[in-house]
Structure formats: structure tokens, C-alpha cells
Amino acid sequence: MAEKETENKISLTEAQIKDLKGAFEKGSFSDYSEQLKGTLQSLENICLDVGITGEPGVGKSTFINAFRDLRAEDEGAAPTRGASANKEPTAYPHPKYASVILWDLPSIGAPDFHPREYLQQINAPCYDFFIILASQRFGLIHAKLAQYLLKLRKDFYFVRSKVDEDMELGRQECPSSFSEADALQEIREGCLRDLQASGVKSPKIFLISNLSFSKYDFPLLGETLWKDLDLQKSHSFLLATPNISHRLLEKKKSAIMQHLWLVCVVACGVHAEPIPEISIACDTELLVKTLQGYCVNFGLEESSLRKVAEHAELPFEQLRALVKAPLAAEVAPELVVELLVEAAGKAPKLPKQLVPIAAMGLSFAVVYNMLKAFVEEVAADAHRILLKVFMSHKPREESQANIPGALEDNGGKEMGPP
Ligand SMILES: Nc1nc2c(ncn2[C@@H]2O[C@H](COP(=O)(O)OP(=O)(O)OP(=O)(O)O)[C@@H](O)[C@H]2O)c(=O)[nH]1
Numbered sequence: 420m421a422e423k424e425t426e427n428k429i430s431l432t433e434a435q436i437k438d439l440k441g442a443f444e445k446g447s448f449s450d451y452s453e454q455l456k457g458t459l460q461s462l463e464n465i466c467l468d469v470g471i472t473g474e475p476g477v478g479k480s481t482f483i484n485a486f487r488d489l490r491a492e493d494e495g496a497a498p499t500r501g502a503s504a505n506k507e508p509t510a511y512p513h514p515k516y517a518s519v520i521l522w523d524l525p526s527i528g529a530p531d532f533h534p535r536e537y538l539q540q541i542n543a544p545c546y547d548f549f550i551i552l553a554s555q556r557f558g559l560i561h562a563k564l565a566q567y568l569l570k571l572r573k574d575f576y577f578v579r580s581k582v583d584e585d586m587e588l589g590r591q592e593c594p595s596s597f598s599e600a601d602a603l604q605e606i607r608e609g610c611l612r613d614l615q616a617s618g619v620k621s622p623k624i625f626l627i628s629n630l631s632f633s634k635y636d637f638p639l640l641g642e643t644l645w646k647d648l649d650l651q652k653s654h655s656f657l658l659a660t661p662n663i664s665h666r667l668l669e670k671k672k673s674a675i676m677q678h679l680w681l682v683c684v685v686a687c688g689v690h691a692e693p694i695p696e697i698s699i700a701c702d703t704e705l706l707v708k709t710l711q712g713y714c715v716n717f718g719l720e721e722s723s724l725r726k727v728a729e730h731a732e733l734p735f736e737q738l739r740a741l742v743k744a745p746l747a748a749e750v751a752p753e754l755v756v757e758l759l760v761e762a763a764g765k766a767p768k769l770p771k772q773l774v775p776i777a778a779m780g781l782s783f784a785v786v787y788n789m790l791k792a793f794v795e796e797v798a799a800d801a802h803r804i805l806l807k808v809f810m811s812h813k814p815r816e817e818s819q820a821n822i823p824g825a826l827e828d829n830g831g832k833e834m835g836p837p
């Protein structure tokens with residue numbers, strides 16, 4: 420019973436309630452809605468420029484591809500293995516979120532390399548933050564680059580790539596006593612020692628494999644960046660982050676939930692049209708686009724799902740069967756009306772301050788609950804797919820031993836395919 424009540428509750432901040440109430444009472448809801456339409460649009464177009472740097476061959480281009488869920492052979496992928504030595508920064512926009520751009524920067528470390536000139540050449544102030552990659556040891560060259568970035572007040576993160584190779588080597592050398600956790604700890608301490616010895620006080624270090632993004636520290640890197648970026652940039656970043664961990668999926672979901680009220684105000688505002696079945700009015704076209712956007716955010720489009728199936732070597736139909744929500748292309752105005760009717764039947768609860776203005780408030784509440792239920796459904800689908808992919812890669816006993824940890828507390832570490 421208690422659960423049912425919170426299910427339909429609309430969570431708005433005091434400030435949002437005050438603004439909404441004021442706009443309803445003054446009869447200026449249309450103006451307010453128009454104004455927030457601009458906010459909503461700008462939120463969808465926040466630019467984020469990420470500079471990826473490091474010595475030749477450390478995996479800069481592979482990182483850029485993996486982040487965008489592409490393989491080297493895919494269209495739009497950055498050429499790898501020195502196929503094109505970058506003399507200039509090369510932009511790789513995210514295929515789904517074009518305003519999120521990963522920049523493949525020229526390599527560092529040539530004998531005539533000078534960090535200050537390098538940062539001038541790439542126009543460092545234009546980037547939001549930098550990823551400094553190394554595939555073996557960090558040293559003076561990385562530390563110097565970091566010092567100049569500090570002067571420019573730019574954030575940077577040290578990423579140690581190719582950790583999978585270290586693990587493989589460790590296993591081969593000591594098959595009976597090898598411990599992955601110990602080996603990772605050793606690499607982490609080594610990176611820290613090297614960077615501190617070169618003068619970087621508290622480096623943020625992440626160990627990753629570009630070939631297995633969901634393992635090791637990539638999910639943690641994602642969460643750290645999300646926390647460090649300002650509110651709007653972190654929203655863009657989070658949406659563009661690949662769906663490789665349950666914790667990141669949950670963060671994506673809550674970031675989207677925070678903006679539901681904004682969508683509702685716009686959808687119930689200027690272009691609202693009556694839905695006679697349930698006596699509310701809203702902009703169905705906007706809601707179609709919004710729901711399609713949520714599907715894309717959680718990888719529920721046919722092309723994304725096919726790619727996941729291919730990478731995990733699973734039949735597409737098997738993954739499709741796990742998805743209860745419609746895929747992006749299946750969202751149509753008729754479906755939106757159907758979902759609104761369903762949401763209206765669940766007696767949405769308005770915050771008590773908004774009850775007196777229930778006529779407009781009802782549309783708002785129904786739309787809000789419809790969107791909320793949809794986001795919950797697509798997020799649950801994405802969790803199911805992630806779990807399926809993980810299970811498909813693990814030996815049977817190991818996966819069974821790991822299942823509870825996958826969705827609950829696993830010490831900040833996500834499980835993922837080996
Ligand atoms: N095992 C493993 N191989 C990796 C990883 N990252 C990159 N590679 C491989 O390392 C090689 C070089 O990767 P690139 O992405 O081309 O490196 P880069 O830094 O862009 O190289 P340049 O552009 O030539 O400076 C490729 O064969 C990649 O497949 C990783 O995390 N693990």
C-alpha cells in the first residue's frame with residue numbers, strides 16, 4: 420500500500436512547485452512553458468569537448484571508439500594502430516549525441532615535445548577536460564603536461580590502458596597463485612608512485628581495458644567525471660556514457676527523472692491539444708520525441724540492440740525478448756495516448772500546493788506519471804540486457820556466484836564480461 424502511494428507521487432522541489440503554482444495562478448502558464456522550452460532545448464545541446472592524449476600506441480583512438488560503442492572497422496570509427504598519425508586534433512562526435520565530442524589529440528612524447536607548445540597547438544582552453552593515457556608507466560612527460568593543465572585550470576584524469584594484457588601476462592606467469600585484485604592494486608600503486616615521484620600530488624588514476632570497457636575502472640571513471648562536471652555538462656556526459664554498468668544506468672535514470680517536470684511543463688503548455696478520452700491536454704508530438712529519446716538513452720533502438728547482440732554473440736531475438744518497452748522506432752502518437760490513459764487510471768497525486776489548480780494540474784500529473792513509468796520501464800530493460808550480456812560471458816558457476824552482487828552493493832565495482 421505504502422509502496423503504491425510513492426509509486427504515483429510527483430517529486431518536485433519547493434522552488435519548482437512555487438514557480439508552477441505562480442504560473443498557473445497568474446494564468447501565465449503558456450509564457451512559462453515557452454520559456455522552459457528554451458531551457459529544455461539547450462539542455463539537449465550542451466557541448467562537451469573531451470581531449471584524449473598520450474604517447475603513440477597507448478590506445479587513444481581505441482578509447483574514443485569504445486566510448487562511442489564503435490569498433491575500429493565501424494563507420495565513423497577513429498583509425499587505430501597508427502593508421503593515421505594525427506598532426507592536428509581530430510573531432511569524433513558521439514553518434515547519438517553530436518554535441519559530445521571526443522578529440523583524438525596528437526601524440527605526446529616526441530624528443531622535441533614541449534607541453535606548453537603542445538597545449539597551445541591544440542588550443543587547450545577549448546576542452547572541458549583531458550584524459551591522459553599511458554599503457555605502461557606514467558612519468559615525467561605526463562606529469563609536466565598535468566602541471567601545465569593545472570595552470571590552465573583544466574581537469575585531467577590519468578588512465579592506464581591495456582590492463583587486460585597485464586592480467587593475461589600475470590595469469591600465464593603464475594597460473595596457480597595469480598590474484599587479479601592484487602595485480603590491479605600493484606599497477607595502481609605503481610602509477611601513483613611514478614606520478615608522485617614526478618611531482619603530481621594527488622593524481623586521479625583509473626585502470627581500464629579499451630577492449631573490455633565494463634571491467635576494471637571505466638565505470639568508476641564515468642561516475643567521477645559525472646560528479647566533477649558542472650550540472651548541465653554532467654547530464655550530457657552521462658547520457659553519452661555507454662550502458663556498461665548497473666550503477667551508471669541508475670545514475671542515467673535519476674538524471675532523466677530530475678528533468679521530467681521540465682518536459683511536463685513544456686508538454687502541457689503552448690502546443691497542448693486535448694486528449695478527450697481522459698480530459699487532459701498535452702503536446703503528443705513532443706511526448707513521442709521524448710519517449711524515443713529515452714529509448715535511445717538506454718540503448719533501446721534496433722541498431723543498438725543488434726550491435727550488443729553481435730558483440731555478445733547472442734541472437735538478437737533473445738535480447739529483443741527481454742525488452743518490455745517499445746523500441747524507439749515503435750513509439751507513435753497512438754502509443755503515447757494509450758500510455759497516458761493508463762497513467763490517468765492510476766490516480767496521480769499532485770503535491771498538495773498544486774491541488775487547487777487541478778484543471779491544468781491534472782494534465783501535468785498524468786503526463787508526469789506516464790513519463791516516469793516509461794523511464795522506469797526502459798531502465799529496467801537496460802538492466803536486464805546488461806545482466807544477460809554479462810551472463811553470456813561468464814563461466815556458469817562464476818556467474819551464479821556473482822548475481823546478487825551485480826545489482827546490489829558490490830563495493831563500487833561492477834561486474835562485467837571478462
Ligand atoms: N589489449 C589491449 N589492446 C589495446 C587497448 N587499447 C588499445 N589497444 C590496442 O593497441 C593498439 C594501438 O591502439 P590505438 O588506439 O591505435 O592507439 P593510439 O594511441 O591511438 O595510437 P597512435 O594514434 O598511433 O598514437 C591497437 O592494436 C589496439 O587494438 C587495450 O586496452 N587493451
Ligand SMILES: [Mg+2]
Pocket residue numbers: 479480481498499500501503523
Ligand atoms: Mg590513434
